[in-house]
Amino acid sequence: MLRLIDTHCHLDFAAFNADRDRVLEECIYNGVVDIVVPAVTQASWQQTIDLCCYDSKAKNGQPNLYLALGLHPIFIEQHQPQHLLELDQLVTKLKPKAIGEIGLDFYLRELDQDKQQAFFDKQLIIAKQHRLPAIIHVRKAHDQCVLALNDVKLRGGIIHNFNGSIQHAFKYIDLGFKLGFGGMVTFDRSSKLKKLVEQIPLDSIVLETDAPDLSPERHRGERNSPEYLPLVLDAVAKIKQIPREVVAETTTANARDVLNLPS
Template sequence: MELIDTHCHLDVPEFAADRAAVRQRSGAAGLVGIVIPAIHADGWSGLLALCTDGSTLGPALYPALGLHPVYLDQHRETDIAALERAVADARPVAIGEIGLDYVVRELDPARQQALFEAQLEIARSAGLPVLLHVRKAHDEVLTTLRRLPVVGGVAHAFNGSLQQAQQYRDLGFKLGFGGMLTFERSTRLRRLAAQIPLESIVLETDAPDLTVAAHRGERNSPEYLTDVLAALARVRDADPGDLAALTTANARAVLNLP
């Protein structure tokens, strides 16, 4: 069984003490790939170094470069030009994590929109997919994507409606499901995961955040992706092995992974 975690922040300080061991355990759990999205420009060099460290222990690591909307106040005016250069030099698998967050009230919507559009233009020029962060802003993101279409990508931690899911699918996007699917109280999310066509679903952890039910209150980890797979198998009444093969193929296709 082969699995790909399409969204995991393995580069952040929460993994500093045991990153190699986490990677090894993830490989033992069946992971063959982990996509690591960036948060801000100061983290790009460390992220890229991690993904090219030459280690053969555990899954392959794939970088995505971008400027996260929640860290709006940390981004500099020069970061967009720096992102263009970094994308040309490093050729990441995607631009991300990018998008709109209307949950955090302190984040200026207009500044978020400008940052989002600038990064979409980079993705368009580079022919790269994007990893979307969207909270309470699906309609706005979809409207922007129709105006500035990209080659697709992943709507990370998808929690929109079935109709919005179809709109993302029409634009070439897969929908990411993670640890929240493992909680019995997540009835709406589980219903979505049961209804969305399997060819549009990819798995993720968002580690170290959004952990699975079995590790409530603990740091999330990519090795727990098997719990997400098991939860998806339960809500779909499907064989976990079949789902692993399909979601891994989906991830490889949308992100052009080997």
């Protein structure tokens, strides 16, 4: 029986309101036993907290839901300095598994880069102070991200949906990070990404869906779902030519290790 961890799923988003329980039951059927749910804005923290800390407690036959708390760079316009103080207080109170989703997105040109960098740096310090790993979103800003991590030196974390260079991958690995791969690796045309998966040691890889976004090829154009995580597993196993049971066991151990999840 497979035991998989979806290390990045926005299960709190409204896209799951109509059928969240069915999705979660399907996850267990597909071997997805743990799901990490990273929050994205102060305004939506409570919904993420309710889902991970309260709703899931009583339900049998569903995966464990683990909370990460942070301010996502894509929503940079909404973030206020006050939210950082609130984040620090909530982390003390709720002890999430990670600070996330945080990061730098320099791909979307309309997002204020200086403000992103300031919020990223401050959230890394919060992670450091609470001895928590970080779940990081990075696009077109790997040099800046590596510099920031070099300054703060966390106990590690996950670079989610990694799509940088192999040189950046090894810098992150040296800093104690795992690289997250999701639905994009299932596409035939993702040759650069497949090459990365081939070159990065299995010990440094974790699986994720990033649902409701980034659906695997078989569900292209549909809402993505954590129940599809085995498709990512199969793609990684095929690229690396390693049995899927070994990929499952190793990536699950990697995720437990870096996020300090109970086994």
